[in-house]
Amino acid sequence: MRRAAAVLLVLALPTACASDQVAETAPPSEPAVLSPGQTLWGNYIAGRHAQAIRDDVGAALFLDAALEQAPNNPRLLNRAFVYNLAEGHMEKAVGLARRLIKIDEKSSIANYTLAVEEIKLGHYKEAEARLSSLQGKNLDSFIVPLLKAWAYAGLKDRDKALAALKPVSAKIGEGAIFKIQVALVNEVFGATKEAEAAFKEATKNMRRVSFRMVELFGSFLERNGKTEDAKKFYQNFMKARPRNNLVANLLKRLDTGKKPIANVPDPAAGASESLFNLAGLLQNQRVIESALIFSRLSLHLRPNFPVLQIQIANILERMRRYEKANGIYAEINPKSQFAWSVQMQMASNLDRLDKTDDAVKQLRKMTTLRPSDPAPSIALGDILRSRERHVEAIVAYDQALVKVKTPENRHWSLFYARGISLEQSKQWPRAEGDFLKALELNAEQPLVLNYLGYSWVDRGQNLERAQKMIVKAVELRPSDGYIADSLGWVYYKVGKYERAVKELDRAVELLPADPIINDHLGDAFWRVGRYREAKFQWQRVLGLNPKPELEVQIKNKLKVGLKDAAQAKAKAKAANGG
Numbered sequence: 001m002r003r004a005a006a007v008l009l010v011l012a013l014p015t016a017c018a019s020d021q022v023a024e025t026a027p028p029s030e031p032a033v034l035s036p037g038q039t040l041w042g043n044y045i046a047g048r049h050a051q052a053i054r055d056d057v058g059a060a061l062f063l064d065a066a067l068e069q070a071p072n073n074p075r076l077l078n079r080a081f082v083y084n085l086a087e088g089h090m091e092k093a094v095g096l097a098r099r100l101i102k103i104d105e106k107s108s109i110a111n112y113t114l115a116v117e118e119i120k121l122g123h124y125k126e127a128e129a130r131l132s133s134l135q136g137k138n139l140d141s142f143i144v145p146l147l148k149a150w151a152y153a154g155l156k157d158r159d160k161a162l163a164a165l166k167p168v169s170a171k172i173g174e175g176a177i178f179k180i181q182v183a184l185v186n187e188v189f190g191a192t193k194e195a196e197a198a199f200k201e202a203t204k205n206m207r208r209v210s211f212r213m214v215e216l217f218g219s220f221l222e223r224n225g226k227t228e229d230a231k232k233f234y235q236n237f238m239k240a241r242p243r244n245n246l247v248a249n250l251l252k253r254l255d256t257g258k259k260p261i262a263n264v265p266d267p268a269a270g271a272s273e274s275l276f277n278l279a280g281l282l283q284n285q286r287v288i289e290s291a292l293i294f295s296r297l298s299l300h301l302r303p304n305f306p307v308l309q310i311q312i313a314n315i316l317e318r319m320r321r322y323e324k325a326n327g328i329y330a331e332i333n334p335k336s337q338f339a340w341s342v343q344m345q346m347a348s349n350l351d352r353l354d355k356t357d358d359a360v361k362q363l364r365k366m367t368t369l370r371p372s373d374p375a376p377s378i379a380l381g382d383i384l385r386s387r388e389r390h391v392e393a394i395v396a397y398d399q400a401l402v403k404v405k406t407p408e409n410r411h412w413s414l415f416y417a418r419g420i421s422l423e424q425s426k427q428w429p430r431a432e433g434d435f436l437k438a439l440e441l442n443a444e445q446p447l448v449l450n451y452l453g454y455s456w457v458d459r460g461q462n463l464e465r466a467q468k469m470i471v472k473a474v475e476l477r478p479s480d481g482y483i484a485d486s487l488g489w490v491y492y493k494v495g496k497y498e499r500a501v502k503e504l505d506r507a508v509e510l511l512p513a514d515p516i517i518n519d520h521l522g523d524a525f526w527r528v529g530r531y532r533e534a535k536f537q538w539q540r541v542l543g544l545n546p547k548p549e550l551e552v553q554i555k556n557k558l559k560v561g562l563k564d565a566a567q568a569k570a571k572a573k574a575a576n577g578g
Helices: 040-052 056-069 074-087 090-103 108-121 124-132 140-154 158-169 175-188 192-202 211-223 227-240 246-256 267-284 288-301 306-318 322-330 339-352 356-369 375-386 390-404 409-424 428-441 446-459 463-476 481-493 497-510 515-527 531-542 548-560 565-575
Strands: none
Touching: 040 056, 040 074, 056 074, 074 090, 074 108, 074 288, 090 108, 108 124, 108 140, 108 267, 108 288, 124 140, 140 158, 140 175, 140 267, 158 175, 175 192, 175 211, 175 267, 192 211, 211 227, 211 246, 227 246, 267 288, 267 306, 288 306, 306 322, 306 339, 322 339, 339 356, 339 375, 356 375, 375 390, 375 409, 390 409, 409 428, 409 446, 428 446, 446 463, 446 481, 463 481, 481 497, 481 515, 497 515, 515 531, 515 548, 531 548
C-alpha cells in the first residue's frame, strides 16, 4: 500500500555525523567472535562492517581499537562518538564529544550533546552560551531554539524562553511541536491561561494528535481542576482513534480523583520533551538513525521514562533490531501503564526473531492473565496464521471473538483474519461467512472485497458479484498488485482473456517477483495465442521460488502448454458476445 503523500520538513544531521546511515531494512546478522587487529585501517574497516551487520559488540571493539591508534583523527573520532551516542552509551559519548569539540568546535551534534549534558546538570548559562555559538543552519535552526528555550526556562526567564521558540513556528508542518513547547513553557511558569490556549491549538485535529499530546493536555486539565474537560477530551480522542486503548487508562485514573504528576518537573524534562517530539518527526520522515540519536539524548535527560523507552524500541524495530528492541522493552517499569502493550510487542518481536514458540507461550500466558481482553488472542492468532498454523490460529480467533461479544466496525479485521485461516484449512462455508460478516462491518474494505471475490472466482461461484467486488477493490487500492491480479484472474475465468492480459500485466509490474501472478499472466498469454510470451512467463516462475505444487504445474505447462483450447475459445467467444 502506498504511503499517503505529505509535505515533509527535510531534516538531517550535518554530513560529518550523519553519513553512512544504515538502511532500516538491513537484515540482522549473527555477531562474529573476533579480536582487534594490528592496523588502524583494518580495525576501522572491521568496525564499519560490524556496524553494518548490527554487531554492537564488534563495532565497539574495533572502533575503540582504531581510536586508540589514532586518538586525534577527526573522522574516526566523529564516527566513534556518533556510534556510542546512537547505542545509548551516554557517558562515553559525552567524553568523546568533549574530545571532538577540541578538534572541531563547530560540530553541531557534539555541541547538542554537551548542551544536553549541561541542561541535565543545571548548567543553564553554559548551555545557552554553547547553543548561541552555533550558526543556525540546517538542523541547528530547529534544534537550537528548542534547547535554548529550556536553558532560559532554567534561568527563570519566561520571555526569553518563548522568544527562543519563535523560529520553530516558521518550520513547515511543525506547528504542533511549536505549540506543545509553548504550552509546556507557559505551564512551568504558571501561566495556565496561555498554556491551555497553546494546548488547544496543538490538539485541535484529533486524527493527527499523538497519545503523548493527549496525555500532556489531559493531565494539565486534571491538575488544574478541569476534570470534566479532561474527560471529554479523552473521550473525543477515543472516538477518533478507537484502537488506542491507552486513553482508557487515563479515564480510569480520572475516576480515582488522583491527580497526575507535572508534565515538566524541571527544565531537563522540558528539553527531553522537545527532543522526543523532534525524534518522532524524524522517524516519520524515515531519517531513522537521527531519530535514534535524538531519542537517546531525550532519554539521557529523563532516564527510565517509558514513553521515551518505547520510542527508542520502535525505532530499533524499524531497523529490524528486534532483540535490541526487546532489551529496551524489558527495562520498562512493569507497573507502567504501557507494560501490557509492551509485553504484546515483545511477543511480536520474538516471532520476528524466529522464536515463534516463545512468542506463542508468552501470548497464551497473557490470555490467562486478562481473560476478558481479546488483544492477546488476536495477536496469537495473527502470529500462528503468518506461520501457516491455521488450525491453531482459528482456535485463537475463536477465543478472541468470544471475548469481543458484540462486534463493532473495527472488528472487521478479526473476521477477515479468521476467514483466511478457515479458507486455508479447507473450511470454506465458515470462511465465506466470516468474509461476509467482515463486509457487513466494513462494506468497502478492499482486502476483504478482494479475498472473497478472488475465492469465489477460483471456485467458479458468484462470478458477476465477484467481478464487481474486485473492480471496487481496485478502485479503492489501484496500486495493490494482488488486487490487480484478482481482477485479471476474474476476467480470465469468465473468458475475457484480452482484458485479463491487460490487468495481469499491470499486476506483474506492481509485484514482479510474485510466482502466482506471473503464472496467471502466462496462462492469459497462452489463451490469446501469445505462446512464446506465455512460456517465458512460466519459465520465469521457476526462478521465483514457487511452492512445490506450483512448480510441478509449471513444468507440465512448459511441456504441453494449456489444454482445453477449444473450450477456452468457446468461452472467450461467449464472453465477447459472439
